[in-house]
Amino acid sequence: MFDLDFRSRKAIYVQLVDKVKQLIIKDVLKDDEKLPSVRELAQQLTINPNTIQKAYRELESQGYIYSVKGKGSFVHPSKKMENVEELKKVREQLKKLLAEAIYLGMTAEEIESLINEVEGGQQDD
Amino acid sequence: MFDLDFRSRKAIYVQLVDKVKQLIIKDVLKDDEKLPSVRELAQQLTINPNTIQKAYRELESQGYIYSVKGKGSFVHPSKKMENVEELKKVREQLKKLLAEAIYLGMTAEEIESLINEVEGGQQDD
């Protein structure tokens, strides 16, 4: 379910955070759906449980999942505009990235078609 | 000219790469303008010349500057659509970030107004 690249210079827990976020955003993981347990996923991916926990902690702090001791970790139902802090960060990142894209030659039209593509949801990488 | 945050968990050379890119994108640094020399900038920022060199090497590999032994490092004149590899990366990043922004509640209209804002250039952070 979550395929990682161990040769990547990107930290494993960061890759995992990104993957889960993508799956939630694309609605592959539905609201309140249970994620694999820390130990189960660690065994599946043959990595340390602590690394999974670190990823889950990060996802929780960003508001994408919630965890309940003894029960598990679940997808946080998306209430739009709720996670103001995260939205602020993303807007700043977006501004920089848009400037870079335009500098490199992307047109506003191209970007808008990207938006449309993404708005539909369920597209893959 | 390049103010850094030493308390940040972001690597110094990464911060420097971002800063220079932003200045080039915003046309604060003009085509073929000479950047401070490795040693000069190192002294200014009170960091090691090797760290500056690492940032410059990265900027060169991304096509933002070019360096000439014995002369210095200069802003690479932007030929749009030339740096295909970099553009590809940016497009992928943009796609992910757009999906995230929309998930968090940004509307297409908001994003388009961001594009307009950025297209004008010379805006600051």
Next chain:
DNA sequence: AATACTGTACTATATATACTAATACAGATA
């Protein structure tokens, strides 16, 4: 030619971060 700038390369070292490992505790569930 001499000097003083440039970029670039290399080795060594210190520190921070990322990851692994093992263990323990607390809550939920059957």
Next chain:
DNA sequence: TATCTGTATTAGTATATATAGTACAGTATT
């Protein structure tokens, strides 16, 4: 009780980052 969950702590190792020192090559000025 037994077994599943998340969570916390401590320790050791590997990698990334930054510093330090030195050296070499090309350019420009005198």
